[in-house]
Amino acid sequence: MAEIVKVKNVKKNFGKFQALSDVTFTVEAGEVVGFIGPNGAGKSTTIRVLLGIINRQAGEATIFGKDVWKDSLEIHKRISYVPGDVALWGSLTGGEIIDLFMKLHGGGDHEKKKYLIRRFELDPKKKAKSYSKGNRQKVGLIAALSVHSDLYIFDEPTSGLDPLMEAVFQEEVEKLKHAGKAILLSSHILSEVERLADRVVIIRKGRIVETGTLKDLRHLTRSTVTVETKKDLSPLAELKGVHDFQQKEGNSAIFSVDAPFINEILLEATKLDVKKFESVPPTLEDLFMRHYEGD
Template sequence: MMQLIEINNLQKSFGKFQALKDVSFTVAPGEVVGFIGPNGAGKSTTIRTILGILQKDAGSVKVFGKDAWQDSIEIHKRLSYVPGDVALWGNLTGGEIIDLFMKLHGGADFKKRDDLIKKFELDPRKKAKSYSKGNRQKVGLIAALSVDSDLYILDEPTSGLDPLMEAVFQDEVEKIKNAGKSILLSSHILSEVERLADKVVIIREGKIVETGTLQELRHLTRSTLTLVAKGDVGELAKLNGVYDFQQKGQEVRFAIDNKSLNNILAAVAKLNVEKFEVVPPTLEDLFIRHYEG
């Protein structure tokens, strides 16, 4: 099956600074890929190379099987893109800009446009120069989501939006996902990625440090177990696979390796348990693991 995005050994430098050192990952048809990393890690540089805005120094970048730089015009006919800071024409209204973007792309759904304007609570009659950053983002999102594309590239798309509007965005992306469309979502809001993504790609200092499904990546981090029981709960600290053991009276909390879970459960079963709670590792746990220190 052909990948919609296929990046192999991508490298890009700006003068002496090497922004991308060796980036490789794919986005399959119908897949939502969360692309995460802190500011300066190389997310936007990678995305601009995918879009054909920047030319690579080495490696290969293909979108729909075509070269991202040489075939960018053809590629753009089939994708929608929202940057983290949408720049608009100040003397045009928000509605005029949305319609212009939709006309340039083709495949416009004006009923969906009107529905999104209402959901995002945008006044399309105001001139763009009067818009806040959040409202500029809304214009970009409404335009991108109101056309039919095979691939949606969203680079920090909710930057400047309040939590209510973030929830609206997530609902709309979920609809696109359910329709079988592919999405590359770059975001610093880890809960957003966790809710929407099928696969996560973590970039650090221009290199991909982890990639896989959330289920696969969760095997690399530890769950947290909280337990209240009668008996010698302190003995649990001696078990293999138990870390960061904390005890307060008969309540204990500790991290566990998933591979040791059966042995720990066997030991817990011998106690008179009053409370038992296991919290699986979050995407934030995985992210912090790669960036602390």
């Protein structure tokens, strides 16, 4: 796949405060990269660097092979961006604002615009000043999805949307991915990232602390095992790789297991006449909290 976004050893200071330190990741065509971290971790600062809004102190940041600061005007012709709080002109209608955004971008697909207005259940005739936060987000999303772009940058895009509209957004992102577009998705909704992302980049205090596919990252933390046997299962508690063993009523227990030991534990459990053995891999939230416990 073609490399669309390249960020390498990017640093950014605000006075004495180091907001970004050696941030490195890529986004390729046809993939969704989930960019996650709590408020203040450096997500929005990184995105502002990519958009050419602020300049970095050091490192390399390119989109389509062009420098994000020097070539920002050229780059913006081929990207769509939706922030977490879309600001609109209150005296214009939603439909007028969508048309304006599309015109500023250089055109777009008006049939797709109509389709998206129906899908997101937006009333385009209402003045923007009467819109709720969720409806303001819909205007930004419809405008961004109605134009032809090669890179889509979403920074908390579903903020204020109800679960039904979140699902609509997720379906549209999957269509973009299948069309070969590159998507950088920053979101607090970890289930959304888990569903959409091919790769995950976790940022903590301005540094990238984890990056990879969910499959890769799941090897770094523990699965949760629930087991029920006919024989006494207490010997399982002594096995290597078993943690937080909790025996329940009868011969049942729940515990966490380091990924490399799951097969060995299953083999030992079969000697106890297994009635139930369930292994649940760690969620993205588990991976996330692994890096933020104690903060």
